[in-house]
Amino acid sequence: MDLDPRQYENLAVNDNDIHNIVLSYLIHNCYKESVESFIACTGAKQPTDYLEDMDKRKRIFHFALEGNALKAIELTEQLAKDILENNKDLQFDLLSLHFVELVCSRKCTEALEFAQTKLGPFGKEPKYMEKLEDFMALLAYKEPEKSPMFHLLSLEYRQQVADSLNRAILAHLNLPSYTAMERLIQQATVVRQCLSQEAGKDGPPFSLKDFLKS
Amino acid sequence: MELSSIKDAFDRVTKKQKISSSKSQEVVDQVGREIEQALATIQSPHDPSSPVDQKSALTELKFKLNAIGSLQQLEGSNKELNISLTKYQKLLEKLLNPDISKAYRNVDFDTHIVDQIIANHFYRQGLFDLGDSIINEAGEPDAAALRSQFLEMHQIIGAMRERNLQPALTWVSANREKLVQIGSNLELKIHTLQFVEVLQNGTRADALKYARTYLAPFASLNKGEFPKLMGCLLYAGRLESSPYSELLSPIHWEMTTEELARQFCTLLGQSYENPLSVAVAAGVEGLPILLKLANVMAAKKQEWQEMKQLPVPVELGKEFQFHSIFVCPVSRDQGSEENPPMLLPCLHVLCKQSIMKLSKNSTRTFKCPYCPAEATVANCKQLYF
Known part of the structure; x- marks a missing residue:
């Protein structure tokens, strides 16, 4: 997979944010045991309101x-x-x-x-x-x-x-219907497709599956 | 035909006739009144001092009748009526030629064929006794060949009119393969009618069983229609107040009955339209042109009956066109048995005479007039329309 013409390696991402993104995904899909393991491993803050109706x-x-x-x-x-x-x-x-x-x-x-x-x-x-x-x-x-x-x-x-x-x-329950993970992947896919079009590449459109394999 | 001018002339005649009639009535009433008055005078009980002179009463009556001038009055209105009648008669003779013998050719009249056509006409219409009578009198037993088939068709249609689909279902299942070959979905339509009857009058379980047994085999062929029919199951027994209420319309029975008759005729190799009716209708439509042509050619001292082709087209409606007609793009001649259409190797089509001209009577190869391909008469094939 070719690298983007834009640089994103030097963009700092907070570990805490990533933990929250993963945690919200696990909670959304009701993976209760995984949530408990994840919290135990990462020391992430337990969002009590989320767990209540899980x-x-x-x-x-x-x-x-x-x-x-x-x-x-x-x-x-x-x-x-x-x-x-x-x-x-x-x-x-x-x-x-x-x-x-x-x-x-x-x-x-x-x-x-x-x-x-x-x-x-x-x-x-x-x-x-x-x-x-x-x-x-x-x-x-x-x-x-x-x-x-x-x-x-x-x-x-x-x-x-x-x-x-x-x-x-x-x-x-006034909680997000879509997880942050899902939205981020959707957004990343759109961005990659736009970048590919801007660069004028004639290759196949961006595929998340292929990207994850690379 | 100038029917509007005939109508105008007819309207004028009726108007004059009304005037004449009312005028006559008026004169008759007037004369009647005078006579009654004279009679009353004569019959009145006389005063002995003034005896009524009958003679003078009659003289007075005669004088009054002369004064009315009934004859002159009647003559005037009748004269006008006669003039417009004469004009109308002349117009009719001018526009509606009563002698249609000019518009047909003297062809051999085959009585046997005509007898058969008439007998089959009656069989088609379900008048079997009449058809049999003609066949017996004319001594044409061969003409009864289609009788049994048309009898079966009318029995099926008769049963359908009484809301009995059993004979129709028997016929469609017996002819299933032939019907499929002609792309018919008649069997599904008949089963649909029966299914709707079951939905309305049977139990929910009956309707489901009927759908699974008789409608399911059509599911793959009628992807649009089939789910709709299954949707009807939701409203078993109350279809009239459902989104499918239009399935209860009698028009479905009428249309399916007509379609069955059409396809029955198709499988018999017969046209659905009655040949006798078609022939008469086509004749009526073509007659005015032929009469006009006959008159024009008679005036030019020409005999149109000798011609191979008419100098004017007789335009008939689409409903009278049963066969394709080939017109050669080179010679502009219509294809015939003597001059049939021929397929060139390049798949362009010309008439035989054009090919013979192009090949100098089969002596050389020639180029197709519509593409660069070369051909010989030997590798051209006759087409059959």
């Missing part, structure tokens, strides 16, 4: 990731009653996760009943209609995993919903 968030996140959406909804409402009431998109995504789980368990009649009672009301809004139709189409297949809508059954989809839920809870 356990609850971790459980909610994992329930969503496993597809146990009803449990995730129940715990979310215990933690913050109005999160889902004020976020219909998230509510729809969580309910649809449960629907998918029923379809995967081959409980089609139950899935249809659930869809009619819980997902049906969303059909009044056109923005949910297309998604709803895709979910309903899963019912037609004996093996939904082999259907054109297979992505709705994937771990990636559950991860996406779990992430959205986690961000919503963090925002509700």
Whole structure:
């Protein structure tokens, strides 16, 4: 990887800042044991307000990731009653996760009943209609995993919903929805791309993966 | 056709007729009143001192009737009516030529073919008794070849009109491969109609079972339509108050019925449009031009029936165009059996006569008029439209 035409080696970065960036990332993702180890190793200051709801968030996140959406909804409402009431998109995504789980368990009649009672009301809004139709189409297949809508059954989809839920809870707790680490990487990527364009290089665009390997 | 001038002339006639009629009525009423008055005078109980003179009453009546001048009044209005009627008749004769015999050629009239066309016309329309009657009387048993197929088609359509899709479903599944070859999604459309019926009248489980059994096989071919149908399951039993309520519209039944009839005819190798109706409609559209042509050529002492090609185009609408027509880009002649289109090795197309001219009657190679490629008559292929 070529060095930037600009010099950044002589820019001093405070270790404390780096520790805080890493710590906020670990807390954001509910890596509780890693947080405790990190604090023990680095002697970083323990942010008590962050740790308070981490356990609850971790459980909610994992329930969503496993597809146990009803449990995730129940715990979310215990933690913050109005999160889902004020976020219909998230509510729809969580309910649809449960629907998918029923379809995967081959409980089609139950899935249809659930869809009619819980997902049906969303059909009044056109923005949910297309998604709803895709979910309903899963019912037609004996093996939904082999259907054109297979992505709705994937771990990636559950991860996406779990992430959205986690961000919503963090925002509700007046904490940043995105970690400083994520923002810094996004910003660094944009800067590298701009520098590459300025230098007039015809090579491939900046890739974070390649940069980390080099 | 100058229909507007005919309409104007007709309006003038009706106007004059109304005037004449009201004038006649007026005169008749006036005469009637005078006669009634005279009768009343004659029949009144007389005073013995002044006996009524019947003769003088009648003389007075005669005088009054002469004063009215009924004959002159009626003559005037009728004369005007007759003038406009005569003008109208002349205009009709001028613009609407009643003798259409000038506009057709004396071709061999094959009674057998005409009998078959008429019989098939009735079969197409579902008038089987009438078709059979013609075939029996004309002694044309071969003409009944399509009877059974059209009978099947009308039975299916009849059942569909009564909201019974079973015969249609049987037919589409029996002809599935042929329908797929012509790019038809008729089977899905018929299953959709049935699915909507199940959604409305069956249980939720019935609808789901129907979707899994009959709609799922079409999922990969109809990616846009299929999820919508599955979305309907959310509103089983209450489709009318759902975003899919338009699926309940009777127009879907009408359109699917028509599509079935079209595709039935396609698989039979028959046109959907009735050949007899098409022939008559095309004739009606082309007739004015042909009549005009016949009159113009008669005035020039020329016989248009002898010509191989008409000197004027008879423009028919798109609905009458069933075959591609080739016009040679070099000679501007229309392709025919004697002068067919020929494909050059460079894939340009000319008519045979142009190729013969360019190759000096097949004696040498020639250059394509549209590209630098060389060709010989031997390596040109005839095209069939």
